Ligand SMILES: Nc1ncnc2c1ncn2[C@@H]1O[C@H](COP(=O)(O)OP(=O)(O)OP(=O)(O)O)[C@@H](O)[C@H]1O
């Protein structure tokens with residue numbers, strides 16, 4: 077197993093954000109974690125990569141325990157991630173953002189004399205090419221459109237040749253067509269490189285088109301798991317999504333006629 | 340036992356004054372997010388104005404207490420004036436520049452006070468009706484101190500009622516917690532800010548006025564009280580009045596007992612307490628995590644680019660002019676020029692920490708001073724030659740920065756800044772009080788350069804070579820992976836951590852490196868002056884560096900050099916034209932902050948960037 081998660085728990089002041097989550101993620105698998113707002117998805121992601129320390133539970137990468145390690149150590153073991161709210165270096169160009177990750181990967185962070193802007197330039201441009209950002213390589217990250225920032229984050233996350241990619245809402249802020257395209261791109265990349273992916277997404281079209289497996293989180297608990305088709309037809313899941321904006325997508329994904337009126 | 344009681348009462352009396360000043364500072368920060376350096380000036384003005392009023396109105400009960408109240412009211416209206424005319428224009432500017440603007444006010448008030456009240460200390464009357472002593476456990480205890488002990492909590496209660504029982508107070512509390520929300524509620528923000536600032540100024544003015552029976556009114560009260568108030572606010576937590584009360588009591592008591600147990604170390608004791616509390620509780624006792632204060636906040640920094648060809652030529656031209664300076668300048672001019680070079684390196688090294696590293700330092704003078712004293716002491720005790728001293732100075736300063744930095748880099752924003760200040764003050768206190776080793780305030784003299792460098796021209800060239808070389812090296816490092824790593828930590832700690840960067844370690848190393856370079860500047864300064872005095876480590880040296888960096892613009896690497904040259908040149912030229920150069924400097928700083936909120940070079944960089952962006956868009 078690439079990733080094995082057991083009994084993951086996180087409480088905030090007595091309220092359980094994540095209340096005991098178990099799952100496995102195999103090599104090359106693309107696993108979607110879906111659920112309504114506040115279900116605990118981001119909290120899960122943050123516990124997997126060490127941004128938040130779980131109250132209980134274990135996270136194993138290829139059998140090695142990750143809980144207790146800081147994010148930087150987990151990254152060195154081959155985990156890359158993107159954030160729900162993008163985190164990039166605003167005072168650097170797009171290429172430099174990727175170069176920074178490459179410099180770290182090659183352990184040159186403390187070099188005092190070489191020009192950072194020239195290190196691993198080619199590799200950075202290749203990664204940007206991959207995510208369709210090569211033409212914006214010299215623009216400052218601070219002026220990019222949100223969707224483009226998400227692409228930069230993807231390139232950054234791929235820089236250390238990860239075995240596992242965690243993507244928290246990789247297509248938020250994009251137009252529907254762009255979403256499908258980006259997720260297709262991601263799927264192609266990770267299949268070619270045998271990277272396992274865990275991602276969250278509110279757009280059910282994206283989820284059902286690309287996930288090999290889907291897990292549904294509600295109030296901190298996994299309530300359903302299975303193939304996209306099985307999850308889509310699960311009554312429980314439909315109930316959870318009832319009344320949220322996502323029901324629209326769900327219905328559309330099922331190919332049924334929808335009553336309009338959603339905001 | 341009696342002694343303990345009396346001393347703790349003394350401590351409480353001190354605490355009351357500390358609380359008055361600190362609570363105002365804290366409230367102002369909470370609502371406006373402005374760290375008001377001029378708060379100490381309000382305090383000092385309160386004391387001076389009260390002195391004048393008492394001498395006019397007489398020392399009767401009505402005259403004395405009326406004077407105190409009127410002084411507080413006068414300072415309050417000065418505060419209101421400052422808020423409406425100055426601060427309103429800079430609320431949108433980066434927080435550090437607001438700080439700079441309030442520091443301009445400090446300079447102006449300092450000169451005003453000298454002009455109006457003269458340089459000598461003024462002794463006020465005793466408080467009528469409270470001039471005697473009461474008997475506590477068989478010991479006489481001043482009635483006035485007893486009054487202060489009661490007055491502090493009374494003010495606290497008043498503030499509490501104001502904040503919890505009035506609509507205005509509710510708004511203030513809401514604004515302290517969430518500024519946007521108040522704006523969304525449609526509250527007249529301008530009015531809220533003005534009234535809060537006025538209240539804060541009134542508290543400071545009253546605190547100053549109440550000192551009349553206790554101490555001679557003098558013109559060092561401002562910086563002294565602002566540092567104390569900062570310490571109290573930082574320990575209590577910015578924005579928390581209760582925290583300020585708690586911290587005031589802690590510091591008051593620490594002083595009262597410290598002065599008995601370690602009479603020479605009271606200053607150190609205060610700052611050690613602050614350092615410990617900040618390490619354990621990084622946001623003070625009752626404070627909340629604050630979004631990091633950064634020079635660039637509000638305006639995002641641009642990517643660094645190598646100098647454009649035209650600027651390269653310009654830099655070359657400047658270099659040539661600097662090489663040719665000895666042809667036109669006399670000895671005095673050259674020693675001024677050497678000093679400018681030294682401070683340019685000082686500013687560049689501070690910028691490395693503040694700009695590249697994103698760690699605001701209010702105490703960079705510590706490393707300048709460690710370099711200066713390091714070289715001087717090595718020469719004095721171990722007979723080091725000049726160059727040996729200059730070589731070891733960065734080692735001494737760097738080691739100091741390693742030790743202090745270890746604590747500092749764990750914090751961020753204003754708290755980090757205050758901790759750097761604390762360490763600078765500790766260094767200052769040790770140097771000042773360790774007569775046997777450092778000569779205390781007599782300083783170390785006879786620190787002359789080697790024979791070959793003793794002429795003004797030779798020393799100038801030495802400074803040019805070392806400062807220029809060091810500044811270029813730091814620039815190179817800023818463009819190197821290490822510099823980028825520091826900027827990565829500054830831009831997004833979250834992302835940096837998620838790509839394998841150890842934030843604390845790199846920030847720590849960056850802090851130490853900046854400190855080491857300041858040490859070179861310090862050593863050169865010692866040999867330039869032929870002596871070292873504790874004031875190389877004083878707050879005003881730290882602030883000079885801060886002003887230079889911010890004046891030039893924190894967002895560019897050239898900024899600190901331009902800032903240092905501008906500031907030092909203004910300083911030197913103006914002090915030969917007018918006695919009130921400080922005030923002129925203050926006005927200039929304020930005008931520059933309003934005109935160039937991004938610093939001088941920041942403005943140029945942005946214009947240049949816009950031009951290249953336009954050119955780039957136009958290209959096919
Ligand atoms: N630092 C925190 N303190 C207190 N509560 C928190 C904190 N972080 C998250 N929560 C709570 O934990 C729950 C899960 O939040 P989380 O961000 O993981 O949800 P999510 O599934 O990612 O939602 P979204 O789809 O909106 O991103 C929410 O109820 C949230 O309010």
Ligand SMILES: [Mg+2]
Pocket residue numbers: 117118119160244
């Ligand atoms: Mg989320």
